[in-house]
Amino acid sequence: MAKKKSGRVTLQQVADHAGVSRATASLIVRNSPSISDATKKKVQESMKELGYVYDRVAANLRSQSSSTIGLIITDIANPYYSELLTGVHQKLEEEGYTVFLGTTFDSDAKQDKLLSTMLEHRVGGVILCPVSDNSPATIERIRQWNIPIVTAVREIPDLHCDYVGIDYEKGVEMAITHLIEKGHNRIAFLGGLSDSSAWKKRFEGFVNAHEKAGLSVDDSLIFQSAVTREGGSKALDESLKHAEPPTAVFCFNDLVAFGVMQRMRELGLKPGEDMSVVGFDNVLEAATFYPPLTTVEAFPKHIGINAASLLHERIKDNSREEQRIILEPELFVRESS
Amino acid sequence: MAKKKSGRVTLQQVADHAGVSRATASLIVRNSPSISDATKKKVQESMKELGYVYDRVAANLRSQSSSTIGLIITDIANPYYSELLTGVHQKLEEEGYTVFLGTTFDSDAKQDKLLSTMLEHRVGGVILCPVSDNSPATIERIRQWNIPIVTAVREIPDLHCDYVGIDYEKGVEMAITHLIEKGHNRIAFLGGLSDSSAWKKRFEGFVNAHEKAGLSVDDSLIFQSAVTREGGSKALDESLKHAEPPTAVFCFNDLVAFGVMQRMRELGLKPGEDMSVVGFDNVLEAATFYPPLTTVEAFPKHIGINAASLLHERIKDNSREEQRIILEPELFVRESS
DNA sequence: ATTATATAGGACACCGGTTACACATCAAAA
DNA sequence: TTTTGATGTGTAACCGGTGTCCTATATAAT
Numbered sequence: 058m059a060k061k062k063s064g065r066v067t068l069q070q071v072a073d074h075a076g077v078s079r080a081t082a083s084l085i086v087r088n089s090p091s092i093s094d095a096t097k098k099k100v101q102e103s104m105k106e107l108g109y110v111y112d113r114v115a116a117n118l119r120s121q122s123s124s125t126i127g128l129i130i131t132d133i134a135n136p137y138y139s140e141l142l143t144g145v146h147q148k149l150e151e152e153g154y155t156v157f158l159g160t161t162f163d164s165d166a167k168q169d170k171l172l173s174t175m176l177e178h179r180v181g182g183v184i185l186c187p188v189s190d191n192s193p194a195t196i197e198r199i200r201q202w203n204i205p206i207v208t209a210v211r212e213i214p215d216l217h218c219d220y221v222g223i224d225y226e227k228g229v230e231m232a233i234t235h236l237i238e239k240g241h242n243r244i245a246f247l248g249g250l251s252d253s254s255a256w257k258k259r260f261e262g263f264v265n266a267h268e269k270a271g272l273s274v275d276d277s278l279i280f281q282s283a284v285t286r287e288g289g290s291k292a293l294d295e296s297l298k299h300a301e302p303p304t305a306v307f308c309f310n311d312l313v314a315f316g317v318m319q320r321m322r323e324l325g326l327k328p329g330e331d332m333s334v335v336g337f338d339n340v341l342e343a344a345t346f347y348p349p350l351t352t353v354e355a356f357p358k359h360i361g362i363n364a365a366s367l368l369h370e371r372i373k374d375n376s377r378e379e380q381r382i383i384l385e386p387e388l389f390v391r392e393s394s
Numbered sequence: 395m396a397k398k399k400s401g402r403v404t405l406q407q408v409a410d411h412a413g414v415s416r417a418t419a420s421l422i423v424r425n426s427p428s429i430s431d432a433t434k435k436k437v438q439e440s441m442k443e444l445g446y447v448y449d450r451v452a453a454n455l456r457s458q459s460s461s462t463i464g465l466i467i468t469d470i471a472n473p474y475y476s477e478l479l480t481g482v483h484q485k486l487e488e489e490g491y492t493v494f495l496g497t498t499f500d501s502d503a504k505q506d507k508l509l510s511t512m513l514e515h516r517v518g519g520v521i522l523c524p525v526s527d528n529s530p531a532t533i534e535r536i537r538q539w540n541i542p543i544v545t546a547v548r549e550i551p552d553l554h555c556d557y558v559g560i561d562y563e564k565g566v567e568m569a570i571t572h573l574i575e576k577g578h579n580r581i582a583f584l585g586g587l588s589d590s591s592a593w594k595k596r597f598e599g600f601v602n603a604h605e606k607a608g609l610s611v612d613d614s615l616i617f618q619s620a621v622t623r624e625g626g627s628k629a630l631d632e633s634l635k636h637a638e639p640p641t642a643v644f645c646f647n648d649l650v651a652f653g654v655m656q657r658m659r660e661l662g663l664k665p666g667e668d669m670s671v672v673g674f675d676n677v678l679e680a681a682t683f684y685p686p687l688t689t690v691e692a693f694p695k696h697i698g699i700n701a702a703s704l705l706h707e708r709i710k711d712n713s714r715e716e717q718r719i720i721l722e723p724e725l726f727v728r729e730s731s
Numbered sequence: 732a733t734t735a736t737a738t739a740g741g742a743c744a745c746c747g748g749t750t751a752c753a754c755a756t757c758a759a760a761a
Numbered sequence: 762t763t764t765t766g767a768t769g770t771g772t773a774a775c776c777g778g779t780g781t782c783c784t785a786t787a788t789a790a791t
Contacts, residue, residue, distance in 0.1 A: 064540075065747085067746090067747055067748080068747065068748060069747075069748090077770075077771090078770065078771050078772080079747090079748080079749095079771090080749080080750085080770075080771065080772080080773095081769085081770055081771075083747095083748065083749060083750090084749095084769095084770090086748095087749090091767095091768065091769065091770090092768095092769070092770085093768085093769065093770095096769080096770085108538060110510075110513050110514060110539075111514050111748090112514065112516065112746095112747055112748065113514040113515055113516075113748095114451050114454070114455055114514075114515060114516045114747085114748090115455055115746070115747035115748040115749090115776090116747080116748050116749070117451070117748090117776095118451055118452055118455060118746095118747085118748075118749095118776050118777070118778090119747080119748050119749045119750080119775070119776045119777095120748085120749055120750085120776080121776070124515075125494075125515070133470070133476045133479055133480055134473075134476060134477065134480060134678070136471075136473065136476075139470045139471060139473075139476050140471065142470055142495075143470055143471060143497075146495075146496075146497060155494055155496075155511055155512070155515055156494065156495055156496075157462075157492055157493065157494060157495075158479075158483075158493055158494075158495040159492075159493075160480075160483060173447075174492055175492070176447050177447060177448050177449065177450040177451075178450055178451060178461075178462070178492055179449065179450075179451045201445060202445075202447075203401075286682065315682055316682075319682050322684070341471070342679060345623065345652055345653075345656050346683070346684070347659065347683070347684030347685075348684075402777085404776090404777055404778080405777065405778060406777075406778090414740075414741090415740065415741050415742080416741095416777090416778080417740075417741065417742080417743095417779085417780090418739085418740055418741075420777095420778065420779060420780095421739095421740085421779095423778090424779090428738065428739065428740090429739070429740085430738085430739065430740095433739080433740085448778090449776095449777055449778060450778095451777085451778090452746090452776070452777035452778040452779090453777080453778050453779070454746095454778090455746050455747070455748090455776095455777085455778075455779090456745070456746045456777080456778050456779040456780080457746085457778085457779055457780080458746070458779095
């Protein structure tokens with residue numbers, strides 16, 4: 058928060074310099090058609106000469122509009138989110154929005170604060186990748202503000218708003234079915250926390266695939282952990298302590314899978330040979346990891362683009378029917394399985 | 395850009411509801427000491443009841459201040475920048491700033507547009523990771539605006555402003571000296587474009603290390619490429635066409651090194667055995683790649699934190715002496731060499 | 732009782748734009 | 762000649778806060 062006695066050139070100064078009124082100058086910056094070419098040119102020259110910089114903030118204040126949107130994600134260190142961010146940026150910059158970025162590190166409190174801050178900054182709307190457990194208070198606040206909002210990646214239960222995500226259940230089912238077809242029947246589920254909705258959806262897919270193959274799920278092969286490389290490493294250790302260790306592991310996401318595979322190598326195990334590993338997300342690194350990771354493409358960039366489009370639509374008409382876009386996942390089989 | 399006939403609650407409404415003047419209410423949101431506890435409480439209750447949201451934009455307009463800063467980077471897909479971003483965020487959120495993010499993809503035109511947009515949004519200052527070649531026009535514009543600005547990662551020649559970076563020359567020298575000590579004397583330099591200042595600095599380090607060891611640099615072992623995985627892959631191919639191929643390669647950065655190592659495996663070569671590879675940056679992935687990459691730590695997060703601090707200082711006093719912070723690089727020897 | 736000094740709160744202009752509306756000018760239509 | 766309408770520009774209020782200055786009341790000091 059800082060003071061800046063800026064020597065900012067104002068529209069008034071431009072108008073004075075060009076010998077017109079401020080209103081006329083204003084019409085020119087917004088290139089209104091009802092201005093003669095002569096005055097237009099005259100004023101534009103004054104602008105250049107004085108080094109005029111348009112003040113979008115003042116303009117937005119008066120016109121009750123906004124040219125910014127907020128993007129709230131959980132962690133930029135996760136390439137999944139940086140790809141999503143790329144998608145959002147790409148789409149919204151086309152539309153002339155500038156993006157406020159905030160990261161929650163999966164903390165509800167932080168998310169709450171970010172939402173407030175962004176509102177205070179008059180964002181036109183928000184794309185929110187919610188934390189894993191949202192307090193009812195947060196949900197209530199969002200609902201009351203009635204600001205254009207699109208959730209992405211994770212859905213907030215009970216909050217009815219636009220949403221973009223993929224069919225996690227189906228994605229996991231594809232991955233597990235693939236492992237079962239490869240002959241595995243003791244498949245572990247590593248990583249994630251079972252109280253998050255993201256985990257629950259994945260788990261349903263996990264169960265479905267087993268059921269369709271006539272197998273039953275062994276609950277003792279479920280190992281929760283933080284959704285990080287380190288979490289994956291620890292979860293693997295736990296799973297290997299099992300009396301009858303799994304022959305294949307499904308990881309909550311690619312980050313966890315990387316941790317698992319790294320740990321396997323440390324223990325002298327070869328991913329893909331001694332044990333199959335599949336991940337979820339298909340971040341760029343998945344294809345270049347050694348061995349390349351079998352994983353489910355989760356289209357982060359597409360999610361970003363779609364979320365941006367939905368937000369743009371909603372900003373134009375906040376009362377329209379709410380929309381959900383669920384992208385179809387895709388399995389990429391590589392050498393880790 | 396969107397219109398929103400917001401049902402925003404204003405300070406006036408709060409004041410009316412509480413039976414005080416707008417000015418008094420204003421003093422309360424800024425918790426001025428000269429307000430009695432009774433009225434303070436009364437007004438705060440009105441705020442809660444009406445669901446008042448502070449309008450930082452209007453406040454900033456009047457007080458000629460800003461609570462936002464702009465961060466301009468070249469590419470979020472590069473983990474180096476996402477780590478830098480994390481550092482910036484961490485520091486500036488402490489100070490109460492909100493961050494506008496923009497990515498240039500190394501295009502001067504895009505950078506120019508982003509700078510304008512951010513100025514129009516009244517940012518209090520900008521942290522700029524400049525594109526590799528800045529047009530003189532851009533430089534002149536930045537200079538004229540006289541806005542608090544800190545450059546990071548790359549320096550802009552002729553633009554005198556605060557800067558945070560590392561000692562690239564020394565970093566490369568450490569890496570090359572390491573290779574020479576391992577017995578290599580035909581070392582290739584892969585990736586990057588020789589007209590960027592970042593490339594030139596690295597090259598100086600490359601030359602210095604050779605000179606100190608009494609070796610001469612073979613210009614035919616320099617292969618430029620885009621600073622991406624694909625670029626690295628192609629550069630490696632080129633280098634292998636050489637009549638007398640190198641026994642070790644130095645890569646412009648880790649991304650290039652990953653491309654190089656991936657390509658090596660495709661060709662049946664083992665990084666670290668058939669050919670040594672070193673990178674630059676030490677992104678998180680470097681330690682978990684297979685084989686783990688020998689590389690020079692470039693402290694992106696620290697750069698971010700330092701840049702944020704410098705910017706904060708400069709915003710407080712734009713006329714102070716310009717500062718440069720050059721961090722010392724550090725070599726991480728791993729299995730790729 | 733009178734003056735001095737805080738203390739609490741109000742009135743009003745202002746930040747840099749936009750907008751509704753009024754007004755002047757000039758050409759074409761009646 | 763008067764009316765009509767289109768075109769181009771000015772006037773003044775307004776967006777939602779902050780800053781400056783001023784007044785009313787209470788308390789303390791003389």
